[in-house]
Amino acid sequence: MAPITIIGSGLAGYTVARELRKLDKDIPLRIISRDHGGFYSKPMLSNALAGNKSAEQLLMKSAAQMAAELNAEILSNTGINAIDRQAHQLHGSAGVLAYSKLVLALGADPFTPELAGDAADEVLSVNDLDDYRRFRAALAGKHNITILGAGLIGCEFANDLLGQNLQIQLVDLAESPLSRLLPPAAGAYLQQQLEKQGVTFHLGSTTQHVQRHGNGYRLTLHNGVQFDTDLVLSAIGLRPRVTLAQQAGLAVQRGISVNRQLQTSDADIYALGDCAEVTGYLLPFVMPIMQAARALAATLAGNTTDVRYPAMPVAVKTPACPTTICPPPAGSIGQWQIEIQENGLKALCVDDTGKPLGFALMGSANAEKQLLATQMPAWLV
Template identity: 50%
Template sequence: MNPIVIIGTGLAGYNLAKEIRKLDAERPLLLLTSDDGRSYSKPMLSTGYTKNKDADALAMAGVEQMRESLKADVRTGVRVNAIDRAAKTIQVEGETISYGALVLAVGADVFRPELGGDGGERVLAVNDLDDYARFRTAAAGKKKIVIIGGGLIGCEFANDLSNGGYQVEVVEPVGRVLPTLLPERASAAVASGLESLGVKFHFGHSVKGVWKKDDGVEVELSNGERLAGDLVLSAIGLRPRVSLAQAAGLEVGRGVKVDRCLRSSDASIYALGDCAEVEGKVLLYVLPLMAAARALAKTLTGSDTAVQYPAMPVQIKTPVCPVIVSPVAPGTEGSWEVEAEGNDVRAVFRSPAGAVLGFALTGARAASPAEKTELTKLLPPILA
C-alpha cells in the first residue's frame, strides 16, 4: 500500500502522525521536512530567555526518537517543490515517491517588511527552532533589541527579552498593542505591564529603514525619529505557505482551502495546521491543529470525520500581565463591556441581542481559571 506522506514535521505534521498511530500501527507513514526534524513546541520559542533555555534545550526529541516512536520514515533536509497530482507522486532529491494520501502540514512564513537601508542582515525573525538558535547567537552579549510589531509574537518577545535582561523598544504602527485581538482598555493594561519592565513603545509609526551602525543598527521610523539598537526582531505576522499547493493547481485562498474533512480540491491531498484554510478559517494556533489532527487521522484510516472547533481562547504569554482572549472577527456587530482595575481587565463582547461572542481577560482576571471557564462556556463554537 502506498504510504501516507506528510510534508512538514511541525506540531501539525507530528501530531497527525501520532494520532494515526493510535488508530493504525501498520500503515506506512513517510514524513518529509526541510528542517532537521527535531520535535519542539513552537509556542515555547517566546519563553526561552525567561526559562533560560536555548534552542537545543527547547527541542523535545531528536529525529531518531521520532522515527522510532512513530514507526515512520522521517526524511530531513528535503524541500518538496512539486506535486504530480495525476501520477500521485512527489519528487524528492531525484527520487519519485508515490503517495496513497498526501498531507500538507507546511506551516506559515513570516511577513518580511520592505525596509530601506543596509542593515537587513541585522533584522531577524523567529518562526522555528533554527531561527531561534540564530537569534540567540546574534543577541548574545548585546543589550538593546528593537521589535517591529506589537502583536502577539512581538509582545511575547518583549516580555521574554526583558526577562532576559535586554532593553526593548517596540514599534507598532496601529497605536496600541495587540490591536487585532484586544479592546483598547485591555491593550493599555498589557502595554502598561510591559512598560513596568522597561519596554518602550513607539506607537503610530512604522519602520522605514534599518542601517548598520558600528556593531548595531539605527532604525528609522516614518516620523523621522531614529532609534539606536543592537539588533532588530521583526514580528509583523505570518502568512500560510501556499506556493506548493498553488503550483499543483489546488484551490488556495488565504491558506490551502480544505473542507471539514481537511480535504483539498484534490480528493487525495489534505492540509492542516498553519497552512490550511478550513471552511474559510485560518487559525494560526495550536488547539485548532490538534483538533484537525485527531479528525484527519480518523479520515485517513477509513472513517471520514469532520473537524469541529469549539471556542478556543488563546493565552498570550506576557507573564507581567497575562492575557486570555477569545478574539472577535473584525466587523462583528456588538460592543465591549469592560470592567477594569489597574491592569486587571475583564472585557466581554456581546451581540446586540446580548449573546457573548468574545472576551478578553488580563492581569489577575486572566489568572483565574474560573472566569475563563465561565466565559468560554458562553461562547459559540468556531466550527460546530
C-alpha cells in the same frame, strides 16, 4: 502500497501522525521535512530565554525517536518542490517519492518587512528552532533590542527579553498592542504593564530605514522618529506556505483552501496547520491544529470526519500581564464591554442581545477564564 505521506514535521504534521497511530498502528506512513525533523514545542520559542534554554534543550525528540515512536519512515533534511497529482508522486531532494494520500502540513513564512537601508536584510525573525538558535547567539553582548510588530509573538518576545536585562523597543503601526485581537482599552492595559517593566513603545508608525550605525543599527520610522539599537527582530506576522500547492494547481486563497474534512481541491490531498485555510478560517494556533489533526486522522483511517472548532482561548505568554484571549467567531458583530479591576481588566464582547461572543482577560480577571470559556459560542459547529 505507497505510504500515506505527510510533508512537514511541525505540530500539525506530527499531531496527525500521532492521532493516526492511535487508530491504525500499521498503515504505511512517511513524514518528510526539509528541517531536522525533530519534535519541539514552537510556542516555547517566545518564552525560552527566561529559562535560559538553548535550542538543543528545546528539542524534545529527535527524528529517529519520532520514527520509532510513530512506526513511520521520516525523511528529514528533505525538501519537496513539486507534486505530480496525476502520478501521485512527489519530487524533491530525495528524488521521486510515491504517495497514496498526501497531507500538507507546511507551516507559514514570516512576513518580510518592507525596509530600506543598508542593514534591511540583517533583520531577524524567529519561526523555528534554527531561527531561535541564531537569535540567541546574536543576542550575546547586546543591550538594546527592537521588535517590529506588537502582536502576540512580538509582545511575548518583548516580555521574554526583559528578563535578560535588555532594553526593549516595540514598534507597531497600530495605536495599541495586539490590535487585531484586543479592543483598544485592553491593548492599552497590556501596554502599561509592559511599560512598567521597561518596554518602550513606538506606536502608530512603522520602520522605514535600518542603517548600520557603529556596532548596531539606526532605525528611522515613517513618522521621522530615529533611534539606535543593537539588534532588530521582526514579528509582523506570518504568510501561509502555499507555493507548492499553487504550483500543483490546488485551490488557494490566503492559505491552502480545504473543506471541513481538511481536503483540498484534490480528493487525495489534505492540508492543516499554519498553511491551511479551513472553510475561510486561518487559525495559526495550537488548539485549532489539534482539533484539525484529530479529524483528519479519523478520515485517513477510513472514518470521514468533519473538523469542529469550539471556542478556543489563547494564553498570551506575557508574565508582566497574564492575558487570555477568546476572539469572537469570525463575522460576528459585537460591542466590547470593559471592566477595570484592581489588578486586572476584563473585556467581554457581546452581541446586541447581550449574549457573550468573546473575551479578553488580564491579570486578576484571568480567574474567570474557565467559566467564561464554557459560555462562548463555537467557531465552527
